[in-house]
Amino acid sequence: MGITFRKETFRNDFTFKNSPEHIRRFPFPFHEDSYMYAVNIEPHVVGPKGSVLENLIDVDEHYVAEMQDRALVLAEDPLRCQSLPHMTLAGWDLLELLMEQQALGYPEHFTLTRDGDRWRWINRPLGIDDTFTFGDVSTLPYGPMEYITRQSQGDFCILDQRDGNLWMDAGMVTTQADWSLDFDIGMNFFEWHAPVPLAHEKGIFTRALKFLTNIQQGKPARRLNWTMTINPRLDTSPENYHKWGPDRTTVTPENVGEKVHLRVELQSFWRLPRSNGIVFPIRCYLIKMDELVTQPKWARRLHRVIRDLPEELANYKGLTRYRPTLVEWLSKLDDGSPTSPGFGPD
Amino acid sequence: MAAKSIISRPVYGTLSPQPGKHHLFVADAEGALAISDLAAKAPTGFFGDAHIIFIPGADGKHVAALEALNPAQFYQGPSFASALPRLKQTLANAHMGLRLYLAGTEGLIGQAMQAALEAGIDHTSIQTEHRGSLARRVQCVHCKGITENVTTQPATCSHCGLLLLVRDHYSRRLAAFQGVCINAEDRSEIPPTEEIYR
Numbered sequence: 001m002g003i004t005f006r007k008e009t010f011r012n013d014f015t016f017k018n019s020p021e022h023i024r025r026f027p028f029p030f031h032e033d034s035y036m037y038a039v040n041i042e043p044h045v046v047g048p049k050g051s052v053l054e055n056l057i058d059v060d061e062h063y064v065a066e067m068q069d070r071a072l073v074l075a076e077d078p079l080r081c082q083s084l085p086h087m088t089l090a091g092w093d094l095l096e097l098l099m100e101q102q103a104l105g106y107p108e109h110f111t112l113t114r115d116g117d118r119w120r121w122i123n124r125p126l127g128i129d130d131t132f133t134f135g136d137v138s139t140l141p142y143g144p145m146e147y148i149t150r151q152s153q154g155d156f157c158i159l160d161q162r163d164g165n166l167w168m169d170a171g172m173v174t175t176q177a178d179w180s181l182d183f184d185i186g187m188n189f190f191e192w193h194a195p196v197p198l199a200h201e202k203g204i205f206t207r208a209l210k211f212l213t214n215i216q217q218g219k220p221a222r223r224l225n226w227t228m229t230i231n232p233r234l235d236t237s238p239e240n241y242h243k244w245g246p247d248r249t250t251v252t253p254e255n256v257g258e259k260v261h262l263r264v265e266l267q268s269f270w271r272l273p274r275s276n277g278i279v280f281p282i283r284c285y286l287i288k289m290d291e292l293v294t295q296p297k298w299a300r301r302l303h304r305v306i307r308d309l310p311e312e313l314a315n316y317k318g319l320t321r322y323r324p325t326l327v328e329w330l331s332k333l334d335d336g337s338p339t340s341p342g343f344g345p346d
Numbered sequence: 347m348a349a350k351s352i353i354s355r356p357v358y359g360t361l362s363p364q365p366g367k368h369h370l371f372v373a374d375a376e377g378a379l380a381i382s383d384l385a386a387k388a389p390t391g392f393f394g395d396a397h398i399i400f401i402p403g404a405d406g407k408h409v410a411a412l413e414a415l416n417p418a419q420f421y422q423g424p425s426f427a428s429a430l431p432r433l434k435q436t437l438a439n440a441h442m443g444l445r446l447y448l449a450g451t452e453g454l455i456g457q458a459m460q461a462a463l464e465a466g467i468d469h470t471s472i473q474t475e476h477r478g479s480l481a482r483r484v485q486c487v488h489c490k491g492i493t494e495n496v497t498t499q500p501a502t503c504s505h506c507g508l509l510l511l512v513r514d515h516y517s518r519r520l521a522a523f524q525g526v527c528i529n530a531e532d533r534s535e536i537p538p539t540e541e542i543y544r
Binding site: 079182183184185186190191192195241245248321 | 355488508513514515517518519520524526527530531533
């Protein structure tokens with residue numbers, strides 16, 4: 001049975017919602033009652049049926065609406081998708097990966113057929129049926145990276161590996177948590193992470209880079225990251241910060257449940273076969289507080305994590321203005337009883 | 347000096363004579379003093395293969411001191427923009443063995459490095475020395491316009507007028523620091539302006 005794709009928006013009237021099944025499968029990022037940075041990277045292998053890890057590239061009920069939102073962002077600001085000239089081959093690598101994975105996981109929605117270099121790609125949810133020559137840019141309506149990432153949930157960064165470092169040399173970034181591809185493109189791993197507080201001193205990035213530069217083909221890795229967003233807005237770019245920033249002043253005790261969203265990024269890392277680059281999909285999952293607290297364990301744990309978060313991290317994640325209101329609201333759902341180990345709901 | 351900084355913020359050194367066939371210097375204002383200091387350490391005949399591109403700036407000083415080094419080529423320009431076509435041509439025609447030295451304000455170093463990167467020169471092979479003003483080039487992340495010679499924190503974008511927090515986050519590709527609206531969440535909050543990048 002196929003996915004029923006929701007008709008919903010991530011702007012203006014914000015009709016985004018999760019179905020009860022999608023609440024249960026939400027990738028809750030806290031395995032204990034507190035949070036601090038760690039090199040929390042693990043092999044990206046298939047997980048339980050019904051979880052976001054059932055397929056290595058996850059497609060969910062928000063797929064069609066997210067692709068429509070991406071098209072709106074790109075129409076307003078084409079600089080959200082950029083690729084330096086030496087990255088075209090890596091773009092073809094990514095096109096192959098995403099077509100293969102989506103067709104493998106969701107055969108009722110996506111079909112890829114290959115006859116040598118002649119490929120036919122059918123994307124039923126978006127009404128696409130294209131035949132093209134793999135490796136020939138003139139046979140696609142966009143460059144290969146842009147073509148396939150207009151049809152794949154999540155942001156994508158393609159990293160070139162040279163001089164023992166990773167370089168952010170291409171990307172499709174429309175659902176980002178407040179960083180600018182246009183500014184960061186061309187930077188190395190340490191440079192684009194420069195503004196992150198505390199983690200450099202802990203040696204996090206040195207260890208993470210060592211791990212990432214050793215990723216092998218066919219053995220992807222993953223980690224979770226998180227922040228919070230007011231309203232289910234995908235495009236929380238710095239470019240538009242002056243437009244969405246005022247949302248943070250609108251949180252009241254009455255609207256916390258509807259307005260405040262936990263935003264989780266499932267980041268995965270894949271070696272690309274022809275270019276030897278690394279693709280770094282950043283898949284964003286949103287859940288509003290009203291939905292999250294339907295799982296009592298998550299409500300208790302989130303209360304403790306947000307309450308005890310170091311000030312510097314709270315500032316970096318932009319929570320400062322509404323944290324007291326949120327903590328007060330969550331505290332009413334925390335009876336102080338212990339939480340079970342692990343991420344999942346009870 | 348800047349006490350606490352971040353990794354994307356450029357780090358400058360002290361110019362020193364490098365082994366090479368040709369030596370290209372780009373400097374503005376007090377950057378000339380860095381070239382003079384290098385000259386004191388340079389072997390005889392070093393400037394016989396040198397090309398100096400110099401933008402003296404408003405007070406017009408240091409020209410005579412650089413000419414006295416007898417470089418093979420000396421150019422004096424009224425602005426970086428006017429010097430750029432010559433710099434680009436020099437880089438495009440360069441052969442193996444060209445060494446590049448940049449000295450002066452951050453804006454000059456950054457823009458000359460940007461031209462060098464576009465010509466395929468690796469940034470780690472370029473000698474840099476910061477002299478003079480701490481004024482910054484700032485890209486507004488919102489409208490993408492670049493404001494030159496920013497000396498204050500916060501600073502007003504000369505293109506869209508938003509009040510910008512000038513970050514230490516720096517892009518070599520854009521030769522600019524990042525400016526992000528400082529009161530995006532509540533426009534009625536106007537923090538005091540301080541002149542900190544003179």
